[in-house]
Amino acid sequence: MRNKRAMAFLPHRVAVLALDDVVGLDLGMPTQVFGTARTLDDVPFYTVGVCAPGGGPVRSSAGFRVLPEHGLELLAAADTVVVPGVRGGPPLDTGTLDPTVTAALRAAHARGARVMAICTGAFVLAAAGLLAGRRATTHWAYADRFRRLHPDVDLDPAVLFVDDGDVLTSAGVAAGLDLCLHVLRGDHGSEVAARAARRCVVPPWRDGGQAQYIERPVPRDPDSGTAATREWARQRLSEPVTLRELAGHARMSVRTFTRRFRAETGLSPAQWLLRQRTDHARLLLETTDLAVEQVARRSGFGTAVALRQRLRQHVGVTPSAYRRTFRVDDALTGGGAGRPARRR
Incomplete structure (x- = not known):
């Protein structure tokens, strides 16, 4: 039985918006990743619901129909909104969107909800006006079309995902896993994200970006x-x-x-090494009581000053602040679950 502390915890609410021609894999990823994120005493960090205009049904790109349990009213109560990719329709063809959907997305974002898009879901966010002037990504095969329809977006098709604070986008298909795990890591730390990744039988972090998957005329x-x-x-x-x-x-x-x-x-050797050292330092801060100076040496930064500068640049906090936020013993016993997922 859950203890009183766990019972008082209100999970972060995630709404997944399914539109016609939704990509089936994209639709299932947020439910799987966020639904898997639990404390060791089985307290969920998130609740996930699927919604559609009018409550559906919604046609998928895989030959089946989706019967969501909610209409667009779910967006009004969500802490995070996820838009899976679509394979056709006005967002991809004309860069437009149903005004009702646009209004619901804009209202959710305006009141402070974090908004995420997987793959061609970036077309939906762009059509709703949520990516104007922002950096974003989408599936590399749709990059040229995206640029034609939305020249006001700073598109980077070489990366697996873009975290632009309260609006996040991922590259094609499976990159949605990378984005969901990134958000989970930011909300609750590397140990929780790694545990969810193990349950999903995927790596908690993939090196490089989307550039390594773009078709090349000559195989390596x-x-x-x-x-x-x-x-x-x-x-x-x-x-x-x-x-x-x-x-x-x-x-x-x-x-x-x-x-x-x-x-x-998708990275230079120096960039790759810096990322590996940063991730290792974060893990040591979460899972050990080593002094910051020791963490800096073991992760290859050499000095506490160098580690402090890197963490401030990468995650916006000092090593000590990071450790206080993501103490793994807190998260594993349910104490970490009491913290609301951070707005990014």
């Missing part, structure tokens, strides 16, 4: 990758690792290694 040699060197570097995050050493481990010239590394991950 599968035996000439940098994966083994990346794993070698992960085991040495506390040590200074130079580009020349990375290239040497991969038995490539520096120039060839850098080119192939970026093609495979």
